[in-house]
Structure formats: C-alpha cells, structure tokens
Amino acid sequence: MTLSELASTVPFGLSLTVGAFVLGQRLQKRLGNSPLLQPVLFASLTIALFLWFSGIPGPAYRVGADLVHHLLGPATVALAVPLYRQLGRVRSSLLPVLVSVLAGAVTACGVAVGVAKLLGASSLTLLSIAPKSVSTPIAIGVSEAIGGDPGRAVLCVVFTGILGAVTGAGFFRLVGIRDARAIGIGLGVSAHGIGTSRALQLGETEGAFSGLAMGLTGLVTAVLLPVAVRLFG
Amino acid sequence: MSTGKAGSFLEGMLVLTGFQLMGELLRRLLHLPIPSPVLGMFLLLLLLLWLGRVPAGLARAADGLLGHLALLFVPAGVSAMLDIGAIRTELVAILLAVVASTWASMGVSAWTLLGLERLWNPKP
Numbered sequence: 418m419t420l421s422e423l424a425s426t427v428p429f430g431l432s433l434t435v436g437a438f439v440l441g442q443r444l445q446k447r448l449g450n451s452p453l454l455q456p457v458l459f460a461s462l463t464i465a466l467f468l469w470f471s472g473i474p475g476p477a478y479r480v481g482a483d484l485v486h487h488l489l490g491p492a493t494v495a496l497a498v499p500l501y502r503q504l505g506r507v508r509s510s511l512l513p514v515l516v517s518v519l520a521g522a523v524t525a526c527g528v529a530v531g532v533a534k535l536l537g538a539s540s541l542t543l544l545s546i547a548p549k550s551v552s553t554p555i556a557i558g559v560s561e562a563i564g565g566d567p568g569r570a571v572l573c574v575v576f577t578g579i580l581g582a583v584t585g586a587g588f589f590r591l592v593g594i595r596d597a598r599a600i601g602i603g604l605g606v607s608a609h610g611i612g613t614s615r616a617l618q619l620g621e622t623e624g625a626f627s628g629l630a631m632g633l634t635g636l637v638t639a640v641l642l643p644v645a646v647r648l649f650g
Numbered sequence: 651m652s653t654g655k656a657g658s659f660l661e662g663m664l665v666l667t668g669f670q671l672m673g674e675l676l677r678r679l680l681h682l683p684i685p686s687p688v689l690g691m692f693l694l695l696l697l698l699l700w701l702g703r704v705p706a707g708l709a710r711a712a713d714g715l716l717g718h719l720a721l722l723f724v725p726a727g728v729s730a731m732l733d734i735g736a737i738r739t740e741l742v743a744i745l746l747a748v749v750a751s752t753w754a755s756m757g758v759s760a761w762t763l764l765g766l767e768r769l770w771n772p773k774p
Contacts, residue, residue: 430725438721457720460677468732471672475732482725488715489722491666493675493687493724495712497694498704529751530702539760546747550656550755553723558685569731569737571723573744579695588753594760598767603760605751630759636692 426475430481437463437590452582452615457553458575468615493554500632506625510598514626518633521606525550525634526642530571544570544646548638550575555635563646574609579610601626606634662711669694 423429439458440463443624448454468478507514529546538546544565548556553574585604588633594600598619604612605627616627673689676682682689698704704712737744 434720434724434728438724439729447752453722457723457727460724461731464724464728465731468728468763475729479725482728484742485722486725490670490687490690491663492715492719492722493671493685494666494690494694495715497669497691498709499713499716500691500695501698501704505698510763510767510770513763514767517759517762520762521755524758525751525755527751528754529747532745532750533740533743533747534675536746537731537746538740538743541742542744546744549748549751552721553726555685555688557723557726558687562685566733567726568733569744571726572730574736575723575727576745576748579753580749581756584753585756589760592757594761594764596764596767599763602763603756606759607756622705630669636688639684639688647683 418529420471421473421477424471425477425480427484429476429482432481432634433464433467433588434482434485435643444446444500452611454581454612455575458533458579461571461648489554489557493558496552496554496632496635499628500636501623503632507598507629510626514602514629515633517602518606518630519637521602521630522550522634522637525607526638526645537555541566542569542590546573549573550607551638552611552631555639559639559642562643568646574613578608578611581612585612585615600616602630607628609634641649657710658707659707659710659714662705662707662709665691665694665705665708666711666715669697 419515437460441459444459445451445456445521448478464478468475478568526547529549530543533546535541544568545560547558547563547565548570551559554572556570557567562565566571581620582605586609589600589603601616601623604616604623609631613627613631617624658671669690672693673686676689677684693696
C-alpha cells in the first residue's frame with residue numbers, strides 16, 4: 418500500500434481539510450482574533466504546501482475535499498435566513514440601502530475589472546476578479562457561471578475581505594465618515610463576510626447594516642454580472 | 651417516535667437542498683446564467699418574507715451551516731494555491747485591482763447612503 422493510494426480515499430482529503438482549518442482557528446484565537454490570520458487562508462496554504470512536498474496530486478486530495486466543497490450549495494441557500502433577519506431590522510432605510518448597495522457593487526466590479534485590464538491581466542483573470550466583493554460561495558458560483566476560475570476568485574475574495582476588515586475603520590476616519598449605518602454599508606458591500614465580522618466588533622448597527630449589505634451585494638452581483646458578461650463579454 | 655419532530659435539523663437541511671434543487675430547475679428551464687444556489691437563496695427569501703418568520707428547523711440548519719461557512723472554502727482555496735504559478739505574472743495587477751476596487755466601493759456605497767438618508771429621512 419502506497420501513500421498515494423491512501424491519499425485518494427475520502428477520509429484523507431476530509432481529515433486534511435478539517436484538520437488544517439481547525440489548526441488555523443486555534444492559531445487565530447491565540448493571536449487575539451487577528452483578521453490577518455484567516456483560517457481559510459492558513460488551511461489552503463498549508464494543505465497546498467503539504468500536497469506539493471509529498472507529491473500527492475490535487476485530484477487525489479479532491480476525492481475527500483469535494484464532500485466539503487459541495488456543501489457550499491446548501492450553505493449559499495441558507496444565506497437567505499440572515500438576509501431575512503437583517504431586512505426586518507433596517508426597514509426604514511430600505512430604499513437608500515438598496516441604492517447604495519447597487520452603486521457600491523457596480524463600483525467594485527467596474528474598478529476591479531478596469532484596473533486589472535489596464536494592467537494587462539488575462540480575460541480568465543478578469544472574469545475571476547469581477548465577483549471579488551461578494552461572499553465566497555456566491556463568488557465561486559458566479560465565476561463558474563461566467564467562465565472564470567473559482568480558485569482565482571477565492572483568492573481575490575479572501576484578500577478583499579482581509580483588506581476591508583483591516584483598513585476599513587481607518588479608511589472611514591480618514592474620509593470623515595462617522596455614521597454607523599454608512600460604515601456598516603461600506604464594510605458589507607466592499608468586504609462581504611470578513612468585513613461584516615469586523616463591523617460587528619464596531620457596533621450592533623454597523624453589524625446589521627453590514628450583514629444586510631453583504632447579502633444584497635451577493636444577490637445583485639449574482640444577477641447582474643452574468644447578464645453584463647453575456648451582453649458585453 | 652421522535653424522528654418526525656417538527657423543526658428538526660434534517661428537515662431544515664431538506665428545505666435548503668430542496669430550494670437549491672428548485673434553483674437548478676429554474677436555471678435549466680429559463681437558461682439563466684445565475685448560479686442555482688443563488689436562485690435558491692432568492693426563492694427561500696421570498697418564502698420567508700411571505701411566512702413572516704424563520705421555522706425552527708430551518709434556523710437550526712442554516713445557522714449550523716453558516717457557522718462553519720469558512721471551512722467550506724478550503725478546497726477551492728487549495729486549488730487556487732496549487733495554481734498560483736499560473737497567475738504569477740498577473741499577481742501585481744490582481745493585487746492593485748483588488749485594493750483600488752475595495753476602497754472605491756467602500757467610499758461610494760457609504761457616501762451614497764449618507765446622501766440618500768439626508769433626502770429620505772431628513773432630521774429637523
């Protein structure tokens with residue numbers, strides 16, 4: 418029995434995925450919940466390095482890992498629950514919220530694709546970077562739907578979230594925005610779930626608006642982006 | 651027999667996979683480019699708005715899955731890392747695009763909300 422035989426069994430990929438993630442969570446806790454150490458990033462990097470050093474091919478790892486990956490579908494559907502809960506809490510500002518989410522989501526896609534194109538990125542990268550500001554499961558689905566690369570999309574999404582969470586508070590101080598609702602919207606639109614967890618630390622209003630903005634941004638992007646690609650792509 | 655108890659986790663899971671399946675059906679019937687889980691999310695949101703509450707089993711399944719959401723991205727993250735050689739030449743372009751777009755959308759959405767709140771809900 419060889420290592421590569423064992424490596425292409427279900428429990429191997431499954432244990433490696435969950436194990437590396439749990440290790441990342443413990444490290445993050447030890448570092449005082451720093452937004453810089455994202456367990457997803459830590460686990461992805463360690464597993465990739467492990468596979469690379471041990472010579473185990475990616476498809477072998479995916480035999481077990483796909484079990485985890487396929488749960489993204491029902492998890493995306495489940496996003497309707499927090500979205501519904503937040504909708505009730507911000508009812509009086511619903512129209513302003515919808516319009517600002519739309520403006521922010523279009524800006525996020527437009528600027529990302531525009532800058533990347535200007536700097537000579539390939540069209541596969543452009544299609545993968547376009548959904549960078551939405552929750553990862555939606556970004557994976559959207560990038561697959563428009564012909565991008567889900568792996569690249571995940572990288573862009575996670576980097577976006579960390580950047581938004583780490584620089585958000587400083588950004589708003591710099592531009593002189595102190596309104597809790599506006600800060601929540603800004604974080605939720607630009608930095609999805611990671612930004613929303615930062616917004617929750619800032620306050621309950623910030624958290625509620627950010628959670629709603631994150632859900633709506635995902636919905637708006639998932640509906641408009643494939644249509645835009647079909648029209649202009 | 652307690653297996654059929656209302657509001658069980660499994661019933662909640664069945665609602666989630668059922669709505670994903672409906673999303674899949676809708677996507678294929680109407681040839682939509684939108685991912686089927688997103689269509690499922692939208693349909694479920696409509697149902698919740700109509701119901702006016704979140705059924706207990708659905709809340710349990712949704713909170714359980716979403717509580718571990720980050721774990722579910724790991725396989726895609728690993729693929730991205732294994733593939734990083736392919737984007738080596740584009741790394742700077744990607745980084746700059748992400749930074750510019752994150753700050754731009756942060757500012758645009760926050761300022762739009764501030765402006766519209768002043769118009770819609772003016773304080774005396």
